[in-house]
Amino acid sequence: MVEVPLGEGTVSVALPDSAVTVAEPAGGEAIDVSAAAQRAVADPEGPRLAERVDPGDDVAVVVTDVTRATPDDALLDALLAELERGGVDRSSVRVVLGLGLHRPMTDAETRAALGEHAALAENHDPERTVETGTVEGCPVEIYEPVAAADTVVSTGMVEPHQYAGFSGGAKTVVIGAGGESQIRYTHGPELLSQDGVRLGRIEANPFREFVDRAGDLVGVDFCLNVTHGPAGMLGASAGDPRAVVANLAATAQDALAVEVEEGYDAVIAGVGAPKDANLYQTTRGATYVILGAHNPLRAGGRLVTPARLTEGAGEGTGEQRCYEWLSTADSADALYEEMREGYEPGAQRAFVVAQALRDHEVWVTDSEAPGVVEDCLLSAADSVEAAIEPGSEVLVVPDALNTLLV
Numbered sequence: 001m002v003e004v005p006l007g008e009g010t011v012s013v014a015l016p017d018s019a020v021t022v023a024e025p026a027g028g029e030a031i032d033v034s035a036a037a038q039r040a041v042a043d044p045e046g047p048r049l050a051e052r053v054d055p056g057d058d059v060a061v062v063v064t065d066v067t068r069a070t071p072d073d074a075l076l077d078a079l080l081a082e083l084e085r086g087g088v089d090r091s092s093v094r095v096v097l098g099l100g101l102h103r104p105m106t107d108a109e110t111r112a113a114l115g116e117h118a119a120l121a122e123n124h125d126p127e128r129t130v131e132t133g134t135v136e137g138c139p140v141e142i143y144e145p146v147a148a149a150d151t152v153v154s155t156g157m158v159e160p161h162q163y164a165g166f167s168g169g170a171k172t173v174v175i176g177a178g179g180e181s182q183i184r185y186t187h188g189p190e191l192l193s194q195d196g197v198r199l200g201r202i203e204a205n206p207f208r209e210f211v212d213r214a215g216d217l218v219g220v221d222f223c224l225n226v227t228h229g230p231a232g233m234l235g236a237s238a239g240d241p242r243a244v245v246a247n248l249a250a251t252a253q254d255a256l257a258v259e260v261e262e263g264y265d266a267v268i269a270g271v272g273a274p275k276d277a278n279l280y281q282t283t284r285g286a287t288y289v290i291l292g293a294h295n296p297l298r299a300g301g302r303l304v305t306p307a308r309l310t311e312g313a314g315e316g317t318g319e320q321r322c323y324e325w326l327s328t329a330d331s332a333d334a335l336y337e338e339m340r341e342g343y344e345p346g347a348q349r350a351f352v353v354a355q356a357l358r359d360h361e362v363w364v365t366d367s368e369a370p371g372v373v374e375d376c377l378l379s380a381a382d383s384v385e386a387a388i389e390p391g392s393e394v395l396v397v398p399d400a401l402n403t404l405l406v
Helices: 033-042 072-085 107-120 144-148 180-186 206-218 241-256 284-290 317-327 332-339 348-357 370-375
Strands: 002-006 009-013 019-022 059-064 093-098 121-123 129-135 138-143 151-157 220-229 232-239 264-269 297-306 361-365 379-381 393-397
Touching (some): 033 232, 059 072, 072 107, 072 151, 138 180, 180 206, 206 241, 264 284, 370 379
Parallel strands (some): 151 220
């Protein structure tokens, strides 16, 4: 019997007729987030934030949205205290929820994420952006209040990311508070098809390089990021975005890497809340395993993920574009070839799902929206057991989004 994440809890999976291996990363040691954030802000990479601002500055702090389990309330505590130390009053700080093309956060979600700081927050609006310049010929559009701020600060979660290698750093601003221009460019087939764009890789990664250069252009002055693993939050780092990502990526690599063999008939990839609320986010479990550094599945093997799918396909612009591509496709091969010609921002998840489906079946179990699953070239089942053939060699990855298979 193994436990796999499902929503806020877990589901028990019993496979007595199968040979089961569990991929458990070392996990690292949990930290006290508030204390670690305060230490990081007091001893950052580069000058302290208080030294980078002037009294009376208007400051925009871009934070992560509901799709990332970042402790933004604690991070804002540390950042606001440091800004006050530099002479910036709380009334001069605007907190922007970095949505990218995801749906707006509700008032209840904002209060749960930001606590006493929720009153400072507003949802990013991708329709209200201004061009700040170009990188690699791509116009970089940023949410107008962020572009107008004297100082731009961000929070972030440095965790394995399908394209950026690891998320966090300038990405929270460039993508989270960005317009369709750079989201289209960074998530388009030309960039995503390049070899260096890979889960767990930040060096010589064209996606990460673009984000960092765009962050320089926008003026992402300072970030406070954390990283996490099975044990909880593992580290915090603050200061110059590139150095922060490098620091926390190294921490994450040590905690999350697991060596695995090849040739498994099935992989059970756990996702859990908040990612398993919709199909768009849930499919990360499949693509992180299949398109990661080391795919442990045999040819024709299947990937199985239990997910609640309380929001079905997902409500944001990106989620709906992804659903439209997947639900109208005749086959994974045809979809992949068609999407290589281009697509709108948000639909990139359909592109990488199609890439994964060319070689493997993907099953979603235990969901509230099996019809949505079946519409999208995937298979649905009531339980994980129903999706696994008896006698299979099975690899269980309980935390697929935070495990690096090597």
